[in-house]
Amino acid sequence: MGRRGQSGGGGGGDVGxxxxxxxxxxxxxxxxxxxxxxxxxxxxxxxxxGQWPAVSRAVLGHADTAVGRCWSAGWRPADLVRVVRRDLKPVHLALAVDLIAAEGRRHPAAALDRRWQEQLRELEAEVWWPSDEAYLxxxxxxHRLDRFALATVLLELLRSWGRLPPIAPVGPGPGRSAHTAHTAHSSRPEQRPRGPVAGEPRMLSRIRALLAKAESTDFPEExxxxxxxxxxxxxxxxxxxxLLAVEGADPHAPGALRIGVDNPYEGPKTMLLDAVAAANRCRVVWAKEFGFCTVIGFDADLDGVELLYTSLLVQATHAMQQAGARQHLDGASRTKAFRQSFLVAYAARIRERLTEATERTTSDAAAGRHLREDGTAEQLVPDERLLPALKARTEAVDHEVGRMFPKLVSQRVRVSDGEGWAAGRAAADRASLRGRSGEIRG
Known part of the structure; x- marks a missing residue:
């Protein structure tokens, strides 16, 4: 663990x-x-x-202010890293993770919600340097940098973060009630853990285990x-x-998480995420300029949305690449139009499939057919409160979207290749609704 260095004389303040x-x-x-x-x-x-150790100490002290200001403006660790990954270089990314780790020394684990801690684990944000004076x-x-090159990297990173505007928060910042863990998160979906995660709901752990088994089998039917x-x-x-909320046992309001959606084909990818979210009674708001979507919904649904979206995006990308390139009769490439249309059609068909599955499960539940955590079914007395309760939760999500994003606009995604549309729908019909980890490449 690093430590805050003590000033070695009057120069420390001057360096700051x-x-x-x-x-x-x-x-x-x-x-x-x-x-x-x-x-x-x-x-x-x-x-x-001779001044470099003092600069090093000042830099890590400055990180407390610069990073903390981003937290106050609604940003979260994975958000800051995503900005750097999109706009800068790998060396900036490594520096960003270190500055996040340095600022994190101010907050005990108990002051961070579950998803915030999960982000830090995914980023491997840890203090590795022996003292603040030795960090730079x-x-x-x-990274084989001289002092001038490293100072330039530092200033470029701090400019990137220092010019970020406030955004709608998706949960409490450090120390602002870790009990509201259901409302915060942004992460790279491809890095989601594949096994049980400490602190997550038991049902989600079982779902994650089922998805991991589905990935490991060589038999499509299984x-x-x-x-x-x-x-x-x-x-x-x-x-x-x-139903717990109807009984007064669930005090939680809708929460939110952020999921990165990057080029190429960011519009169709957002449509796919929206399809998964809608089937799970969530809403999606796309911040195109920052490369992420905010998913708003109840905690019981948010993690499942991320798991399933990740899986389907991996499958869609694989199927699209297998379909190969396309050309016009005159030899000009139409691969971009084909792939754009492919992904739009894929998202549309997945929306139909997921909506059908959700409606079947809801109909069964309204009739009293209940699925236990172990996967077995039991017949209960039909509960007339269910459909009004689900409607109330949908309305609560809509209200939260309006509160967080009072000025929303819609955007159309263009389809210009009929072959791509047909291929995308066929790939969606073949898709397995399963979770998977792995980097997404368009």
Whole structure:
């Protein structure tokens, strides 16, 4: 664990002022003046080898302010990393994770909700340096950078974060009630754990286990049976939570999570996420400029949405790539139009399949047919409260969307390739409704 270094004399304060000045100059610089501001700021910070340990200590102290300001503006760890991954380089990404880890020393684990802790685990945000004075030297050695190059990377990263606007929060920041864990999260779906996760609902652990078994089998029929059972459990869990709310046993309001949706074909990918979310009584709002969607719903549904979306996106991407490239009669490429139409059709067909599955499970539950956690069924007395309870939860989600995003606009996604549309629907019919981890590449 790193430690806060003590000032070694009067220079520490001067270095802090120097760092603040350099950061301010870079953050406020217009694009046409950015190179000069970076060169000036990096030269000041890297000028003296003897001053470098003090700069290192000041940088980690500055991280508390810079990162904490992002938390206050609604951003979360994976959000900040996603911004860096989209706009900067791998070395900036490594630095970003370290600064998040440094700021995290201010917060005990008990002050963080479950999903926030999960993000930090996925990012491997850990303090590896022996002291704050030694951090920059250690980082430079790891990444083979000189002082000037590292100072430039630092300032570019802080400019990226320093210019982020406030966004709608999806849960409490550190220390703001870890008991509301159901309302916070943004993560890379491909890094979701495949086994049980400490602290998550028992039903979700069983669903995750079923999906893992479906991935490991070599028999398509077995995979389909396992994943169908997982989907049934997801729907039944949502129904059980709705009835608990009627009885006053569920105090939770709708929450939210963020899921990254990147180019290429970000529009159709968002449509696929919306299809999964709608079938699970959730809503999706797309922030195209930041490369993520916010999914709003009840906690019983949010994790399942992410698991299933990840699986279907992997399958869709694989099927699309297997379909190969396409050309017009004159030899010009139409691969982009084909793939765009493929994914739009895939999302539309998946919406139909998932909606049918949800309606069947709801109809069974309304008739008193209940699915236990172990996957067996039991016949109960029909509960007339169920359909009104589900309607109330849908209305609550809609209300929360309106509160978080009062100025929403809709966007159409264009289909221009009939062959791509037909191929996408066929691939969706073949898709297994199962969870899977793995990097998505368009």
């Amino acid at each position: 002022v120097l760092l603040d000045t350099a950061v301010r100059g870079v953050v406020t610089a217009p694009e046409e003046g950015l190179d000069l501001a970076l060169d000036t700021g990096a030269s000041l910070l890297a000028a003296s080898a 030297s250690g980082f430079a050695q790891r 995979a389909e049976a396992l994943t169908a059972k997982a989907q049934q459990l997801m729907a039944q869990h949502s129904i059980d939570e709705a």
